[in-house]
Amino acid sequence: MATEHRTIPILIVFLMLALMIPATVMAQQGGDCRYGYIDVQRAIDSSRSGSQAIEKVKQEFEQKRKVIEERKAELARVKERLDSNLGTMSESERKRSVDMYNVDLLNLRNFVEDANRQLExxxxxxxxxxxxxxxxxxxQYGQENNYCYIFELKTSGILYANEAQDITSIIVRLYDQQQNGRNSRR
Structure with missing residues (x-):
């Protein structure tokens, strides 16, 4: 799955997030606030829920890939038989066989496109x-820990960020704890 597909929703969410943590926090808290950043893709990839979601998509992808490979192999066998028998077929048989092959080929292409759309x-x-x-x-973390801004690293346009301002690991740890709490209450 291409990461470009994930970047747009992440950008929108975190641009909204940047707007939700207003600069007035600085004024309310005496002007002494912090800046940080998070790598959302790394947070998704390293959190338990994100890892499970990625694994689920990978399993679905693998199932669809197997079906596609089987259908491609069958189509290759049909084409081979068709090519070897073209000289012995009547014009109408040849046309019907080629038309059936083309329909099967189109069906396979449509299946691949549908599978990709479903997985995405x-x-x-x-x-x-x-x-x-x-x-x-x-x-919540930003409010509780006196942050003025928390940026998303990949989509914010930040060219350099001191690793000391990276809160990704903290957020992943808190997120996993939050998810464990939700799962234990179910």
Missing amino acids: AQERTLTSRIVSEISALVH
Whole structure:
């Protein structure tokens, strides 16, 4: 799955997040506040929920890949038989056989495109929930720990960031704890 598909929703969420942590916090708290950043993709990839979501998509991908490979192999066998028998077929048989092969080929292409769309939609659905939950957690963490701004590293345009300002590991730890609490209450 291409990371470009994940970048747009992440950018939107974290731009909204940056707007939700207002500069008035600095004024309310005497002007002494902190700045930090989070690598959302790393947070998704390293959190338990994110790892599970990624694994689920990978399993679905592998199942679809197997079906596609089987259908491609069958189509290759049909083409081979068709090519070897073209000289012995009547014009109408040849046309019918070629038409059937082309329909099967088109069906396979459509199946591949549908499978890709389904996997991308599934990935977006799973990761958007996680991004939303992480966003809320970052907001809460920022308020509780006197942050003026918390940026998303990859989409914010930051060219350099001191690693001491990276709160990704903290957020992942808090997120996993939050998810464990939710799972234990179920």
